[in-house]
Amino acid sequence: MNVIYPLAVPKGRRLCCEVCEAPAERVCAACTVTYYCGVVHQKADWDSIHEKICQLLIPLRTCMPFYNSEEERQHGLQQLQQRQKYLIEFCYTVAQKYLFEGKHEDAVPAALHSLRFRVTLYGLSSVELVPAYLLLAEASLGLGRIVQAEEYLFQAQWAVLKSTDCSNATHSLLHRNLGLLYIAKKNYEEARYHLANDIYFASCAFGTEDIRTSGGYFHLANIFYDLKKLDLADTLYTKVSEIWHAYLNNHYQVLSQAHTQQMDLLGKLFENDTGLDEAQEAEAIRILTSILNIRESTSDKAPQKTIFVLKILVMLYYLMMNSSKAQEYGMRALSLAKEQQLDVHEQSTIQELLNLISTEDHPIT
Ligand SMILES: [Zn+2]
Ligand SMILES: [Zn+2]
Numbered sequence: 001m002n003v004i005y006p007l008a009v010p011k012g013r014r015l016c017c018e019v020c021e022a023p024a025e026r027v028c029a030a031c032t033v034t035y036y037c038g039v040v041h042q043k044a045d046w047d048s049i050h051e052k053i054c055q056l057l058i059p060l061r062t063c064m065p066f067y068n069s070e071e072e073r074q075h076g077l078q079q080l081q082q083r084q085k086y087l088i089e090f091c092y093t094v095a096q097k098y099l100f101e102g103k104h105e106d107a108v109p110a111a112l113h114s115l116r117f118r119v120t121l122y123g124l125s126s127v128e129l130v131p132a133y134l135l136l137a138e139a140s141l142g143l144g145r146i147v148q149a150e151e152y153l154f155q156a157q158w159a160v161l162k163s164t165d166c167s168n169a170t171h172s173l174l175h176r177n178l179g180l181l182y183i184a185k186k187n188y189e190e191a192r193y194h195l196a197n198d199i200y201f202a203s204c205a206f207g208t209e210d211i212r213t214s215g216g217y218f219h220l221a222n223i224f225y226d227l228k229k230l231d232l233a234d235t236l237y238t239k240v241s242e243i244w245h246a247y248l249n250n251h252y253q254v255l256s257q258a259h260t261q262q263m264d265l266l267g268k269l270f271e272n273d274t275g276l277d278e279a280q281e282a283e284a285i286r287i288l289t290s291i292l293n294i295r296e297s298t299s300d301k302a303p304q305k306t307i308f309v310l311k312i313l314v315m316l317y318y319l320m321m322n323s324s325k326a327q328e329y330g331m332r333a334l335s336l337a338k339e340q341q342l343d344v345h346e347q348s349t350i351q352e353l354l355n356l357i358s359t360e361d362h363p364i365t
Helices: 039-061 070-100 104-122 127-142 146-162 168-184 188-206 211-226 230-266 278-296 303-319 323-339 344-358
Strands: 004-006 026-028
Touching: 026 039, 039 070, 039 104, 070 104, 070 127, 070 278, 104 127, 127 146, 127 168, 146 168, 168 188, 168 211, 188 211, 211 230, 211 278, 230 278, 230 303, 278 303, 303 323, 303 344, 323 344
Parallel strands: none
Antiparallel strands: none
């Protein structure tokens, strides 16, 4: 963290804390354009997002330079908007990743930034604010602040209601978060209604078998699981697993074929890729490991289901270039298959998977 200097506030200007908007007492020494009420909020912001965007904020927060022509001015304005758009998406992804990792406290400053840049660019009543409100609602839920979560969701709902061109993707996200709110309030009836809507809108936007639709199925499955409706939960967990399997297997096949063909030509490995952003990778890990935990509790009755999820995790970590994790899950699958005396074919496919990983020299992350 950078050295911080006490802030000399210029006369007549009231500067606000980046996190809580209280009067500022300190300034970030690295960018000198970001203010804080005290060390606590400065550190929270630094750890969440500021370290990553500190230097990017300088051109946004210093005065526009003097332009010689209207053309130059327009160009400058366009650049500024592009920077803002980049930061909106960047802060959004960072906050989303924290949420999937369960780091709700860290998600808040990043989500607030995404919201503020949206307000600057689109105005206070735009439907573009909705994704940021939803992040803040989800973080609040994670922190047990249900009233605050409801406020953010109310803002989001209001913006969606007023909008004439709200996308299906945004409708889906809104319903997903309302679903999570009602799960937190143990109102499963309402939660199911919203998750069904989430799945409907996500299916319209992306298709029924898309990874972006799978989150709705997953939360719905969790409700049935909590209600001890295990058959329904089981069917939905299987669906979620199959969606992720299809997605990752597709990438995996493309990669392993390309790999064997191009290995000799290039003489070295090229980067693996899941095709997912960091937040989606974190979501995949969260969904698949929690399904794995549930599957493992019934491993003795249905070992294939556990092995199926383990194999998906192998592919995920393989594609994320984390070969030690991939190997770990692969070994677990293999020993379970042997222990349960599954057929030879099953064992050999896992072995093949393991061979492929171990012959490669991935950096262990
Ligand atoms: Zn503050
Ligand atoms: Zn800074």
